[in-house]
Amino acid sequence: MNSIAPNQFTSTGDFPPALVLNADYRPLSYFPLSLWGWQDVVKAVFLERVDIVQKYERIISSPSFKIELPSVIALKEYVHQVRNPAFTRFNVFLRDKFTCQYCNKAFSATELTFDHVVPRSKGGKTNWENVVAACTKCNFYKANKMPNKLGIKPFKPPHRPNAFQLQENGRKFPPNHLHHTWTDYLYWDVELELDEKNQ
Numbered sequence: 638m639n640s641i642a643p644n645q646f647t648s649t650g651d652f653p654p655a656l657v658l659n660a661d662y663r664p665l666s667y668f669p670l671s672l673w674g675w676q677d678v679v680k681a682v683f684l685e686r687v688d689i690v691q692k693y694e695r696i697i698s699s700p701s702f703k704i705e706l707p708s709v710i711a712l713k714e715y716v717h718q719v720r721n722p723a724f725t726r727f728n729v730f731l732r733d734k735f736t737c738q739y740c741n742k743a744f745s746a747t748e749l750t751f752d753h754v755v756p757r758s759k760g761g762k763t764n765w766e767n768v769v770a771a772c773t774k775c776n777f778y779k780a781n782k783m784p785n786k787l788g789i790k791p792f793k794p795p796h797r798p799n800a801f802q803l804q805e806n807g808r809k810f811p812p813n814h815l816h817h818t819w820t821d822y823l824y825w826d827v828e829l830e831l832d833e834k835n836q
């Protein structure tokens with residue numbers, strides 16, 4: 638392999654990112670979708686950490702090297718996904734599918750707030766089992782009252798999700814732009830429904 642370092646690529650062109658797959662050819666992450674900028678992609682190719690799966694019809698060149706820009710790459714070494722997702726704002730919204738748990742309407746992340754089901758003033762904890770996504774209106778209405786006093790309850794009882802559940806939820810939020818070479822890898826691992834007659 639040519640010994641040129643990736644940083645010798647001096648192009649300042651605006652190149653599209655590549656979809657990054659795990660070694661099992663499933664996306665590393667669905668939401669946000671695992672995409673790497675072209676510089677990182679070229680570097681990983683040089684370091685032989687990834688296999689090129691699909692390419693754009695574009696060439697990146699340096700004075701002594703040319704590479705067809707990858708559009709889909711796969712890690713050579715399998716990365717184990719974290720078993721216990723972190724308790725973050727993002728992951729709570731993702732668990733609740735960006736849906737207010739009181740009115741069951743979908744919102745953007747910026748329109749959602751957190752609600753402590755059992756209010757903090759009444760001893761409610763800040764954890765997976767007591768925090769849900771809520772729209773501003775519902776959160777204001779509920780304020781620091783117990784939900785049963787208002788005759789409301791979270792649409793789904795809050796729980797600690799596992800990494801798989803978050804991945805499954807993230808799959809439902811593909812970005813607006815998907816290059817055609819990515820789509821196979823985003824949808825071919827969707828579980829098929831078995832035809833009962835043929836089992």
Ligand SMILES: [Zn+2]
Pocket residue numbers: 737738739740741742771772773774775776
């Ligand atoms: Zn609401």
